[in-house]
Amino acid sequence: MELTQASRQWATRPADERYTSLIDMLAHFRAQRISSREVVVPSRRIAVDAVADGSHKGLVITGPNGHAYAPTNWSFGQLAQLADAPAGYLRKLPAELAADCINVGLHALRDVEDVGCLLYRNGGEPVLRAATGPRYGRIWNADIVQGLVDRFGDGATGTWRVPGEFGKLMPVTTANTTLFASDRDMFVFLADETNRIEIPNRRAGKMGTFARGFFVWNSEVGSATFGLATFLFDYTCCNRIVWGAQDFKQITLRHTASAPLRFIDEITPALRSYAAASDSSVVHAIEDARKHVIKDKVEDFLANRKFSRTTIAAAMTAHKLEEGRPLETVWDAVTGLTAVARSIEHQDVRVDLERAAGKLMAA
Numbered sequence: 001m002e003l004t005q006a007s008r009q010w011a012t013r014p015a016d017e018r019y020t021s022l023i024d025m026l027a028h029f030r031a032q033r034i035s036s037r038e039v040v041v042p043s044r045r046i047a048v049d050a051v052a053d054g055s056h057k058g059l060v061i062t063g064p065n066g067h068a069y070a071p072t073n074w075s076f077g078q079l080a081q082l083a084d085a086p087a088g089y090l091r092k093l094p095a096e097l098a099a100d101c102i103n104v105g106l107h108a109l110r111d112v113e114d115v116g117c118l119l120y121r122n123g124g125e126p127v128l129r130a131a132t133g134p135r136y137g138r139i140w141n142a143d144i145v146q147g148l149v150d151r152f153g154d155g156a157t158g159t160w161r162v163p164g165e166f167g168k169l170m171p172v173t174t175a176n177t178t179l180f181a182s183d184r185d186m187f188v189f190l191a192d193e194t195n196r197i198e199i200p201n202r203r204a205g206k207m208g209t210f211a212r213g214f215f216v217w218n219s220e221v222g223s224a225t226f227g228l229a230t231f232l233f234d235y236t237c238c239n240r241i242v243w244g245a246q247d248f249k250q251i252t253l254r255h256t257a258s259a260p261l262r263f264i265d266e267i268t269p270a271l272r273s274y275a276a277a278s279d280s281s282v283v284h285a286i287e288d289a290r291k292h293v294i295k296d297k298v299e300d301f302l303a304n305r306k307f308s309r310t311t312i313a314a315a316m317t318a319h320k321l322e323e324g325r326p327l328e329t330v331w332d333a334v335t336g337l338t339a340v341a342r343s344i345e346h347q348d349v350r351v352d353l354e355r356a357a358g359k360l361m362a363a
Contacts, residue, residue: 001244001245001246001248001338001341001342001350002242002244002245003231003241003242003245003340004242005187005189005229005242006121006178006187006189006236006240006241007054007152007217007239007240007241007244009062009178009180009182009187009189009240010072010178010239010240011017011239015174015225017180017181017182018173018174018177018179018180019177019179019180020162020173020181021154021155021156021172021174021179022145022148022149022152022153022154022155022158022179022188023149023154023155024238024314025145025155025179025181025186025188026142026145026146027182028212029140029141029142029145029181029186030142031122032120032122032141032183033140033141034118035108035120035121035122036118036120036129036145037044037118037119037120037121038116038117038118038119038138039063039116039117039119040114040115040116040117040134040249041064041114041115041117042064042112042113042114042115043082043107043110043112043113043114043115044106044107044112045064045328046061046063046079046106046115047061047062047103048060048061048062048079048081048098048099048102048103048106049062049068049094049097049099050094050095050096050098050099051068052101052141054261056115057072057318058095059071059095059098059099061079061128062212066336067126068126068241069126069127069128069359070125070126070128070132071128071182071301072127072128072129072183072221073126073248073302074129074130074183074184074222074223075118075128075129075130075131075221076090076091078130078131078132079102079106079131079222080102081091081106081232082105082106082110082115082131083101083102083103083105083106083109083110083291084105084109084110085101085102089358090102091345092215092287094200094232099131106342113134113168114133114290115131115132115134115238116130116131116132116134116135116136117130117131117132118131118132118138118220122177125360128218129183129220129221130221130222132221132222135256135257136218136255136263136311137255137256137257137258137259137260138259138260139218139220139253139255139259139260140224140253140260141181141186141218141220141262141265141295142219143187143263144218144226144263145186145188146162147268147271148188148190148216148271152190153269153347155170155172155179155188155190156172159192159194160190160191160192161191161194162176162177162178162179162189162190162191163178163189163190163191163193163235163236163240163242164193164235164236165210165235165236165237165238166235166237166238167211167234168195168233169193169194176238176240177255178190178221178240178326184219184221184223185218185219185220185221185223185224186216186217186219187216187217187219188213188215188216188217189213189214189215189240190213190214191211191212191213191214191233191236192211192212192213193211195212195237196209196211196266197210197211197212197232198287205332210229210232210233210234210244210246211232211233211234211235212231212232213230213232213233213236213242214229214230214231214271215227215229216228219255220253222255224254224265225252225253225254225255226253226255226259226267227251227252227253228250228251228252228267228271228341228342229248229249229250229251230247230248230249231245231246231247231248231249232246233244233246234245243289245354246338247358248351248354248355248358249358250272250355253267280336291329292329292330292331293328293329294327294332294333296332298316298327298328299313299316301333302315302333305312305356305360306356307356309339311353314338314340315327315333315340316336319333319335319336319339320338320342322335323335333357333360334357334358334360337342337353337354337356337357337360338357340353340355341353341354341357
């Protein structure tokens with residue numbers, strides 16, 4: 001299968017959201033964290049005002065201490081949601097009217113509730129970065145990238161780094177990087193394409209190799225969960241599509257109050273283990289799947305694992321066409337199901353099938 005998550009990032013990120021090393025990204029997030037402050041404020045103590053003086057234009061948010069903060073596009077949307085008002089519509093209104101609508105929503109239409117505000121001040125205009133629930137479990141980007149640096153280095157050299165093009169290592173530039181960060185979120189794609197894993201009889205009886213890779217993503221301001229995905233793959237092309245991916249596994253953490261501790265207790269050891277994993281463990285998992293002959297009728301084996309009869313029939317046909325023999329083992333089933341997934345137009349449906357197929361390896 002192919003993975004397009006990194007390609008979508010690469011295609012949409014402007015120049016100032018592209019980094020050529022984890023060290024540079026870490027410096028950015030450290031400075032951002034040092035200049036950020038978390039406070040919890042009752043919703044009825046928040047006031048939105050329209051101003052147009054020398055320092056502010058548009059709307060500002062004022063809290064109990066009287067200091068004004070300009071909302072980002074993202075935090076404005078969060079405030080509008082708290083006020084039960086459509087953000088897209090409010091952005092079309094004059095600033096004075098938009099401010100009145102949000103104030104009415106916060107002060108009159110909703111019960112009083114606490115709002116978790118992430119404030120940012122770095123020499124320029126004070127900014128409201130986020131307006132979330134009071135128990136939002138913020139996993140700081142700086143902590144994530146520090147962990148990546150500790151385990152993988154700068155991301156531009158060494159074993160684990162920004163992937164090359166068609167398996168060939170390339171100097172990391174803003175044009176081909178897979179390290180992205182904005183005031184809203186972050187995304188990292190690193191790969192080990194040097195220590196490739198040799199797989200006997202990988203496809204049509206021929207020897208093949210896999211590289212290892214992973215994605216990490218996060219948002220400090222509530223626009224995304226924290227996520228880690230690991231996988232094996234053939235190569236990454238120039239537009240950062242991952243081709244020939246197998247064994248895709250994903251962990252996500254919602255930003256609840258326990259999320260920071262779970263990141264430390266669960267995700268950090270998982271990253272360490274993945275970085276140090278021996279090639280043989282992957283080979284053994286695949287070889288075990290190859291040796292695991294399906295003793296039951298294939299249709300019943302897959303149906304008992306929640307695959308539809310239509311999908312099962314398509315997988316059996318696809319495997320016969322690609323491998324020239326009937327589907328017999330668990331690895332055959334994974335191969336046939338991922339072949340079916342490649343033909344599915346809608347990405348979410350395709351990825352769901354690919355993940356379900358990968359779970360057969362652990363069955």
